[in-house]
Amino acid sequence: MITDKLPTLAQEMCSIHLNGQSTRFKKGSSISDVITAQELQGRRIAVEVNGEIIPKSLHDAHQLKANDRVEIVTAVGGG
Amino acid sequence: MTVFSSTPSNSTNTLSARTDAPFVIAGKTYTSRLLVGTGKYASIELTSEAIRASGAQIVTLAIQRTASKAPEGQALLDCFPESEFTLLPNTAGCYTAEDAVRVARLGRELLDGHPLLKLEVLGDQKTLFPDVIQTLKAAKILVDEGFQIMVYTSDDPIVARQLCDLGCVAIMPLAAPIGSGLGIQNRYNIEFIMESVDVPVIVDAGVGTASDAVLAMELGIDAILMNTALAEAQDPVRMAVAMKHGVIAGRQAYLAGRMPRRRYASASSPIPEFI
Numbered sequence: 359m360i361t362d363k364l365p366t367l368a369q370e371m372c373s374i375h376l377n378g379q380s381t382r383f384k385k386g387s388s389i390s391d392v393i394t395a396q397e398l399q400g401r402r403i404a405v406e407v408n409g410e411i412i413p414k415s416l417h418d419a420h421q422l423k424a425n426d427r428v429e430i431v432t433a434v435g436g437g
Numbered sequence: 438m439t440v441f442s443s444t445p446s447n448s449t450n451t452l453s454a455r456t457d458a459p460f461v462i463a464g465k466t467y468t469s470r471l472l473v474g475t476g477k478y479a480s481i482e483l484t485s486e487a488i489r490a491s492g493a494q495i496v497t498l499a500i501q502r503t504a505s506k507a508p509e510g511q512a513l514l515d516c517f518p519e520s521e522f523t524l525l526p527n528t529a530g531c532y533t534a535e536d537a538v539r540v541a542r543l544g545r546e547l548l549d550g551h552p553l554l555k556l557e558v559l560g561d562q563k564t565l566f567p568d569v570i571q572t573l574k575a576a577k578i579l580v581d582e583g584f585q586i587m588v589y590t591s592d593d594p595i596v597a598r599q600l601c602d603l604g605c606v607a608i609m610p611l612a613a614p615i616g617s618g619l620g621i622q623n624r625y626n627i628e629f630i631m632e633s634v635d636v637p638v639i640v641d642a643g644v645g646t647a648s649d650a651v652l653a654m655e656l657g658i659d660a661i662l663m664n665t666a667l668a669e670a671q672d673p674v675r676m677a678v679a680m681k682h683g684v685i686a687g688r689q690a691y692l693a694g695r696m697p698r699r700r701y702a703s704a705s706s707p708i709p710e711f712i
Contacts, residue, residue, distance in 0.1 A: 377502040398503060402514050404546035409539075411546050429502060431543050433513050435484060436499025436529045437474025437615070437664030 372424040385424075389417040392428065403432050457692060460659055462495070462637060463553060463585040463606045465523065469494045470654070471684045472525070472639065474664025475513060478673065485516045487667050491677035497525040497555055497662070500544045524548060525587065527555040532568065534558060534575035541579055554579065555609070557589035565615040565642075569596045573603065580604040589641050592626035594633040601634040608634050609641035609662060612653060616665040618645030621652050628656055647676075647683035654687025655695075 526544035560568030613619035670676035
């Protein structure tokens with residue numbers, strides 16, 4: 359089983375830079391997929407891909423590409 | 438007789454009936470002239486308790502990368518719902534206009550189009566003094582994008598006037614470095630700024646204890662924004678109460694107008710002509 363799957367998995371994965379860290383995701387993952395994988399679904403966040411803000415309404419539709427720089431931000435204590 | 442009739446039991450009501458100009462930021466009226474930050478507290482519970490004790494209606498927050506799977510941001514926003522507080526996202530930690538504009542846009546997206554912003558562009562890590570050139574540059578861009586900007590700035594009245602001319606909705610000069618607690622070190626500059634601009638002037642940074650808040654408000658500024666003075670007090674909740682009253686006391690004293698200073702005594706009791 360494992361040997362059957364490994365080549366396929368490797369083929370289907372790609373790296374993105376998530377909050378500055380290289381992270382592997384399935385090719386074709388949407389922003390919503392990444393949010394879910396980070397257990398941030400339902401939380402108030404904002405997402406930027408390659409310096410451009412992607413509005414919440416487009417998180418489902420926006421597919422990430424290899425080497426995309428993705429920033430997910432939230433509110434923290436500050437003065 | 439007149440002395441006694443002017444001290445009824447409802448003196449508090451009499452005082453509040455003596456009207457103050459409303460404190461308005463970007464078209465919204467606030468009853469509290471104390472704005473507070475949400476940083477540096479030991480816990481979210483203490484943040485909540487202290488800020489509620491302060492009576493503040495405007496609370497600042499910072500925009501940061503999510504720590505993976507950490508719920509802090511959610512906890513903070515749950516703690517200070519927009520139904521109860523006006524949220525004031527800031528651009529803390531930005532040293533260029535470009536970074537500040539980026540963080541401002543992220544904050545607006547995070548808060549679903551919220552236009553109110555505390556703009557700060559810092560120039561130096563040691564002093565956290567603002568870089569006013571970068572601040573002016575960022576303010577121009579953000580005003581054009583529809584942001585309502587409350588701007589942290591130096592105590593320079595010329596820069597304050599320029600920020601006001603750009604369309605900032607409040608000018609927020611420091612009274613001493615951020616987090617220093619040194620009190621009001623530049624009262625004449627603060628007064629110059631009040632004369633230079635026609636939007637609210639809010640002292641942002643420098644207040645250390647309640648007497649500093651009173652002194653600042655006695656100058657006639659519109660409000661004070663503080664964070665460290667509460668968060669680093671031994672008892673933040675009690676200091677929040679002290680600051681609430683300090684701000685009210687200073688404002689009332691400003692409105693009342695102080696007595697003249699004299700070099701020599703002036704008796705309070707009538708001087709009898711003979712005994």
